[in-house]
Amino acid sequence: MDNVSSNITYILNIEGLNIPPIAFYPVFIIAIISYCLIIFCNIVILLIIAIEKRLHEPMYLLLINLPVNDLIGGTVILPQLIHEILWDSRSISYPVCVTQAFFIHMYAGGTVLILTAMAYDRYVAICLPLRYNTIMTNTNVLKITILVWFIDLVLMAVLFYLLLRFPRCRSLISNTYCDNPSLLRLVCADTSLNNIYGLFITALLQISSVVPIAFTYLQILLTCLRNKRSDAKKKAIQTCATHLAVFIILEITGLFSILAYRFENASPFIRRMFGASTLIFPPAVNPIIYGLKTKEIKSKLKQFLGCKVSPL
Template sequence: MDSQVNVSTVLMLKGLNFSSESVFPAFLFSTLSYLIILFCNLMLMLTIVLNKALHQPMYLILLNLPINDLTGSSAVFSQIIKETLTNSGTIQYSTCVTQAFFIHIYATGSVLILTAMSYDRYIAICCPLQYNAVMTNAHIMKLITAVWLTCFILIGVLFYMLLRLPRCRSEISNTYCDNPTLLTLVCADTSINNVYGLVIVAVTQLFANGMILYTYLQILVTCFRSKSPDTKAKALQTCATHLTVFLLLECFGLFTIISYRLQHISTHFRRFLGLMALIFPPALNPIIYGLKTKDIRETIIHSLRKKINNF
């Protein structure tokens, strides 16, 4: 191991080593994937923002999900598309850190936003008479602010701890930059960083899973006690949509985290898992919500019909 401190501002990016035959397919795949993510999330955002009927607590909290998804996917795809065009095999250290920072903001934000949405559904279904009194605009703003503030504080501390350490390597073996990859460049003891990283994951996962498990158990009990079949069906459909998105995120996210801790897992498989965690949830979340949430689906269909008729 080289113990000499490396102050180079340029890193070698070995995870995106394209052959001449694979450049065009890689560029096509990455560009189309990003355009699909961009289109679907912008459509969901504009649908909520431009329709006053959707200016309700549930949708105002949901609005943060496509914003967060675009943050994570833009951080990844901007670098991948640039690399497929230039095939330089390098990345600026500052760019790498920025990309990693926003990828971790995306990962933490996704969990906390979905947790906030489960809280909203719990109040709406289990305490409907108190819903309007509890979920006021001021309360929603506090909830959304708390989500983003928690993300930036947790991830800010994580990267402060990273940046204070000296580097003695300059080769990135992943397809994108993240905290575990950046720690491989360090030539000092990283045990505190690893412990803090694991604590963040453990605390957010325990909080999110505990909150969602409790709220949805309460929702299921309330639904099965309800004598109104319409109320029961609507509540269960909303919950099924939310749980689908949450489980999708959890599966990809946890598999990626675990893959870093298991040394015998193939590097290529680890890269594949990491990319899928950043491609599939941002692409599927707006589609799932658009198709499964009646108010959003009907609003999109109405808007499209209006534009077609005007055309």
């Protein structure tokens, strides 16, 4: 009985997508293409910034964090989904499940913090241009980068420390992937502290991103409206629009995921697809947005690929 109990709690079952037979091949092809797109596009952006010395500026040094984070987000879920679709396998070991959940939460928190840091960089560049080189030095950019990842790591380490202190009595993950809420459902104990802390870090990350980003872009908009130089105004608005588009995509996909799970009458397949899209769509779209809408990266991208990239 001890061996059976240990096996039940060590090997977990994931509900999975429950793909209808008619949708098997389209979903499999979409998953493969999405993962290849995420890997290729994000690595290309990283290589362009790393190789081109002219892009070794604060804006692009901060931008490096976004494709790194997107590679984490895409890699932590898509290979598992592709394996599930191809082999119809819904079992996963508990350590692997916890590892996947940890990096999924790291990805989500990291995206919010990175976009906030990038918004601050644009605020200083446009609203305080004479002080930009003094404030956004390479040393300060490194400090900001370390701070972003340190805050993200500490918040998620505490979250999973609170989770791992409990024994488990269930083995079904009621989701397409492992995350903190689905792992908490395996616990037969009082998880009030975990729920409170989970809500706390969610509210903290949202407030610490939405409020600063709204403030900085409002200031940027006012500065652009007062700027009489049309070329400078156009460049500033285009750069900020790129950052803002990435943030809005993140918020919309997150909102869709939350709403999809609130409608119990909705198709389970549709609800799970929405949940997975929150982790798949932004990493695939972010490098395309930056590659096509950032002039310097677009120029180097043409040289890198040896072909013309059409604007959006």
